[in-house]
Amino acid sequence: MRVGCPKEVKNHEYRVGLTPESAHELIARGHEVWMESAAGEGIGASDGDYMAAGCTIHTAAEIFAACDMIVKVKEPQPAERAMLRPGQILYTYLHLAPDPEQTADLVKSGVIAIAYETVTGPGHTLPLLKPMSQVAGRMAIQAGATALEKAHGGRGVLLGGVPGVMPGKVTVIGGGVVGFNAAQMAVGLGADVTILDRDPEVLERLGIHFESRAKTRFSNKANLAASVCEADLVIGAVLVPGAAAPKLVTRDMLSCMQRGAVLVDVAIDQGGCFETSHPTTHQDPTFVVDGIVHYCVANMPGAVARTSTYALNNVTLPHALRIADLGWKEALRRDPHLAAGLNVHEGHVTYPAVAEELGYTLQPLAEALA
Template identity: 80%
Template sequence: MRVGCPKEIKNHEYRVGLTPESVRELVVSGHEVWIETGAGEGIGATDMDYQTCGAVIQPDAKTVFDNCEMIVKVKEPQAVERAMLREGQILYTYLHLAPDPEQTRELVESGVTAIAYETVTGPNGQLPLLKPMSQVAGRMSIQAGATALEKAHGGRGVLLGGVPGVLPGRVMVIGGGVVGFNAAQMAVGLGADVTILDRDPEVLEKLGIHFESRAKTRFSNRANIEQMLCEAELVIGAVLIPGAAAPKLVTREMLKCMKPGAVLVDVAIDQGGCFETSKPTTHADPTYVVDDVVHYCVANMPGAVARTSTYALNNVTLPHALRIAELGWKEAMRRNEHLAAGLNVHAGRVTYEAVADELGYDHLPVSQAIS
């Protein structure tokens, strides 16, 4: 199979779909890999690095899109990229379709077969292709929040760890999954006063055992969220419903009790955000203020640490890419139900139920798409 990897064009997105090492694995397996020139610059990989590993360097994205059977990316295709997709082509990348009706419509119209990293499953309902980026985003959320709390950046002027004689900042983490756990780890490491909220008693028990007295846990309900919002300097939104839009757990009305200069970091913004006042921002202009509360809602946070993120992502995406290239997407999905869960759009139909329900499409079951 001819596999193509264009340069990412989303604002301040420095990751790349394939590392030179991943290219080598594909080439050794008998496949041809086309890389757009400069695609790896953000991770310090030159065109020569890719050529040494067997890639064919192409001058522009159009050449890659027009001539490759499978396109491997990181972020959802932007409008100009969606216009280059075609029927029968495979798109393998993050999509986050539920909060993005325009992208969904254009993918449906293109006839492309779109496989979303974020809905590929693993044992016990895990999301292994989302996990490494969730780990990165969770850890970065505390760095970003700590910076936004600085007075020069519009924040309250609070040092999360405090100093002797001065109380540390209070951090509220909504959601105890991968993002929330990693955010809590970073905040605890800084010496902050950390509370994690979740609705799953088993998750709360595991968090309690892991953090012991270094972080508190509370059941996530409206009353506890409202109380904690009034006390917190930094709030991390770390809630995920696989493939579906994130629930709005913090309303604008709730912001009224928050301290002026407090910070909200919405890691769920890719799925529409879990704060009512959230809207996507970029690394170029990451924050805005609503009712004296600073909002950080960058939709591609891991792109800022592109090298770490790209290598972590390739570790989990490459095995499926190899299977798809070797067997074709249908046979690969027949043999692997976890990969089949990643199919979101095929031949003009929406194949992921949560996306179909959210955006009003008729749902085509994956079993029918691959039969």
């Protein structure tokens, strides 16, 4: 199979779909890998590094025109979607539920779109999303701590405090991978941390792990409002796989917060879990609503591109190899976890949450694989 990896074009996105080492793995299995020139410069990988691995260097237009499978990191931007063609495999993060324009373009293009974020693993896990959730959770505290600085519009609070001065209060909404990693970083800084979740088993696990270093609280409306109101920093770490995130923090709730408090919406890829959120970029990461600083960067891990790319390739490459070796249909037939990643198939939406959210008639997975 001819596999193509274009340079990411989203604002300040420095990750790349294939490292030189991953490309070499594909080539060793008898496949071709076409890389766009400078695709890996954000992780310190030169065209020469890719050529030494056996790749050939091409333009984006050549890659989209000639390759059987496109491997990316972020969802294709409008100019990229215009180059997709029927029957082509697109393997990347998509986050379709809150993005009707992208979904319409992919349906119109006739591609087979496999989304990293809905590929499953044993025990209802999301192994291709997990490493980026780990990165984003840890970065959320870094970003929030910076936004809390007075020069960046924040309250001027140091999360860890100092002797004689109370530490900052951090509320983490959601105790999954993002929330756990955010709480771990906040606890490490010495902040006063509260984690909310609706799953008693999650709360028990977090309580055992953090012991007295972080508080856990069941996430109902009253507890959520109280925890948000008293926080200096709120991390939105809610995930409904493949679906739009629920709007848990309303605009009315901002009125009880201290001016200059910070909201970091890690769920922004799925539409955000704060009512007042809208996507921002690393170039212009924050905005203020009712005196509350919002950080809503939709590709947070792109800022630490080298770490993120290698962590992502560790989990995406095995599936890429199977798709290239077997063809997409046979690979999905043999692996129901990979089959869960199919979101769009030759003009049809195949993922239930996306079809329901955006009003498409669902094509059953069995029909797509027939």
